[in-house]
Amino acid sequence: MKFTIEKKLWSMTLLMLIILTILGVTAYERIQMINGSLGNIIDNEMIQTEASKTMEIQVGRVGIGVLGYLLDEEPEHVERITRGINGFTESLKQYHDLCTTDKGRELGGKIKQEFDRIISLSASLVEEKKRQSGLLKLLYDDYKKMDKILNNDIHAVIKLQDPLYAKKIKASTEMEIMTNKIIKEMNGFLIFHGDSYVDGINQGKEIFISSLKIYQALDLSPGEMQRSRDMEGLFDANIQRMETIIEIEKKERADLSATILLRRSIQSILVDEVQALTARDLDTAKNNSRNDVKTTLMTVISLTLMGFILGAIGSYFISRSISIPLERLSKWADRVAARDFSIQEIKTSNDEIGHLNSCFKQMTADLQQFSDQTMNAVRNINSTSAEILAAIQQQSTSIKEQASAIQETSSTMEEIRETGAQVSERAKRVAQAAEATSSTSDMGIRAVEDTHAIMESIRVQVEQVAQNIVTLSEKTLAIGDIISTVNDIAERSNLLALNAAIEAVGAGKPGERFSVVANEMKRLADQAKESTIEVRSILNEIQNGINTSVMSTEEAVKRVETGRLKSEVAAETIKQLTDTTTQSIVAFQQIVAGTGQQQIGLDQVSLALKDIDQGTEQTASGIGQIETAVANLNELSGILKTIVEGD
Incomplete structure (x- = not known):
């Protein structure tokens, strides 16, 4: 059988391909395993991070909805609060399902507990705001009735019939001024929340009561006395409503401050603790991946060394069978280059080099x-x-x-x-x-x-x-x-x-x-x-x-x-x-x-x-x-x- 140079080279190449195939398959399997493990961990961490960000956004949405309802009492703010609660619940469930550590589940429970407190405070704020709005409506309606009594009834009677015009008009004017002052101070308290406005309300209340007593001490007709008593009843009811509204407003401020603190607490947990836990889990996964990579690298190096040793041995014998005849032909080529065209006889094998010798003679x-x-x-x-x-x-x-x-x-x-x-x-x-x-x-x-x-x-x-x-x-x-x-x-x-x-x-x-x-x-x-x-x-x-x-x-x-x-x-x-x-x-x-x-x-x-x-x-x-x-x-x-x- 004629064993040509091509067959020798192909044999060596086939041996190297077998070794490289074994090496590649082993490395590929190990890398796929590492990538799959690391990819799952990274995907879980990314989903957990996205869920924590979503929870943070939903907490902010609930807070914005509560503030918006406190400002204008529009129903769309209640809908925003409901959407924020539902979105937070879904994201928290997704985060809890993906948690693989007890620390992560503990943080999820802590977040849920804080958020439940926010929901309770938000519901309380909404209900108190509705109650406050109802009281304010009754308050303003009663003050309109009082203003009607002062402007339409008492003034008209005083101007047309009563000889004690000066004293009565002074008392009624003082009561009207104090009524407007109390309403003004109440509006200032609702807008700016200052205790000085409460003091102004109390001062106006005392002056109004004093003026009313002066008015009632005058010689009044039965109709005038009845109207003054009606006005006194409306004023007492409005004072009680104002005190209730002030208490509600102070409670709203306290609940709102607590809600803000709870939101900051949840955001701190989501931003600091959850992200830190995610970073630690990711570092652990990276360390495990590094160990797997080191093992794979050692395997690849061992197989590579073995392939190099086998390749070096095969290459030595094949190169010797090719290089010796080629060296003889090279010396003949040097003589031809020196213009020595004499024919030389060289013993070669029955392969391409032998054919090259025949061609060299020609x-x-x-x-x-x-x-x-x-x-x-x-x-x-x-x-x-x-x-x-x-x-x-x-x-x-x-x-x-x-x-x-x-x-x-x-x-x-x-x-x-x-x-x-x-x-x-x-x-x-x-x-x-x-x-x-x-x-x-x-x-x-x-x-x-x-x-x-x-x-x-x-x-x-x-x-x-x-x-x-x-x-x-x-x-x-x-x-x-x-x-x-x-x-x-x-x-x-x-x-x-x-x-x-x-x-x-x-x-x-x-x-x-x-x-x-x-x-x-x-x-x-x-x-x-x-x-x-x-x-x-x-x-x-x-x-x-x-x-x-x-x-x-x-x-x-x-x-x-x-x-x-x-x-x-x-x-x-x-x-x-x-x-x-x-x-x-x-x-x-x-x-x-x-x-x-x-x-x-x-x-x-x-x-x-x-x-x-x-x-x-x-x-x-x-x-x-x-x-x-x-x-x-x-x-x-x-x-x-x-x-x-x-x-």
Whole structure:
């Protein structure tokens, strides 16, 4: 059987694969076992940590719900408290199910005990708040009744019927002030929780009782006494409710403080003790995993050493069976490298090296023949490469001169293109300025038209004002006629009073009463005459003011008309300016379009010159590469000639 090098190598490889397979399977099983154990522990710890965080969140939710209900008593806060309790219960059950140590279960029981206390305090706070709200509603309703008694009943009776008005109104006013003071102090206590507000309530209570006793000590009607007793009963009931509300509020504050302390206690347990316990469990799992890793590592090292020993022994024998024949062939190759093409007989095995020996003999004979042919080819290459090198050097000089000329032309075109771009940009700016001027002119036309409309409206309004003033003047004249009539009536009344006085004197004692009436009538007639004189003087002043206003209004109408005519002239001027600006915009747009087309042409020429320049550079580069290649070829031919001829 022919045992070739390939079979030898495959045998060695198969042995190493078997060893590595055993090693890999063993390591894989151990690693899977470690990963499974550590993964389960880490998963449990992560779930426990997540459960503890969830419990912490739910405790905060319950606290927020309690605070929210204490603030506005909305039902949604009760729902938030219920969701927090349910969420905490589920998370605590999940944590308890995953606990594997007695310490963890003990912490779970402690957390549940603290949370049950929070639930109890929260329920108590909610119930007390409901009770407090009911008492506050009754309190405010009774105070409204008291206020109604004080404002509607007692005050009305005092003002209309009672001769002891001053004393009763003082007592009732004092009671009303103290009622408002007590309500104000109560609201302050509910908001700020200060003991000074309780002192204010007690002070208001004492003053109210004192004022009520003073009021009841007065001479009251049966209805007034009954109303005062009703008010006294309402006040006593409200004082008792206030005391109950204050006690409830203080208890709420104490329960709320206890709830906050319990929340902090639970959070401390969840954050410190639970996380510390989780960290200790995780450290224990890591230590166990490290021990398993060390055991696996020792197993892998032992199997690896055994594989290395077996591999080294097999490699030694296989390498000896290959290296000895190859060393003999290497010495023969050295002689061939020294141009000794004589045939050597080497004893080899019946494998690839034996076949290599046969091929070496044939190669030596072929090398002798190839050496002769190479010498002839080298001579031909030397003569041809010299001619090509001379032609290429001449072409390279011509291309460099052409590239220099193209670069100068490209620089000139670039300057022309930049100048054209500047012209185009300036034309665009001028066109934009003209468009802005046109827009401003349009705005000016609209502004002048608006001014014209406003001036016209002012003119119409001024004419209406003038008409109203004329009407007012006519009415003042009519009032003057009425005053003349009143003055005549007063003169006649004075004459009648004089005649009545004469008749009364003639009548004697029975006419004395009639004489008094006649004197009073004469006095009224005199007052009427004096009043008509004053009214006529005022009407004269009003008439003078109306005349002045009419003249001012006529002057205003003239000035408004002048302003309207000037606004029409300004509008026509701005329209002419707009037309001129529009023509300028069209001209500048044509300039911009022309410069843009010119710029496009210059860009195309510049791009074409750049392409030519790049092509020239590439051609020069290619010629340089060809020149280098020919020089290398010439050098190579010299080397081949030296090799073939031998030094």
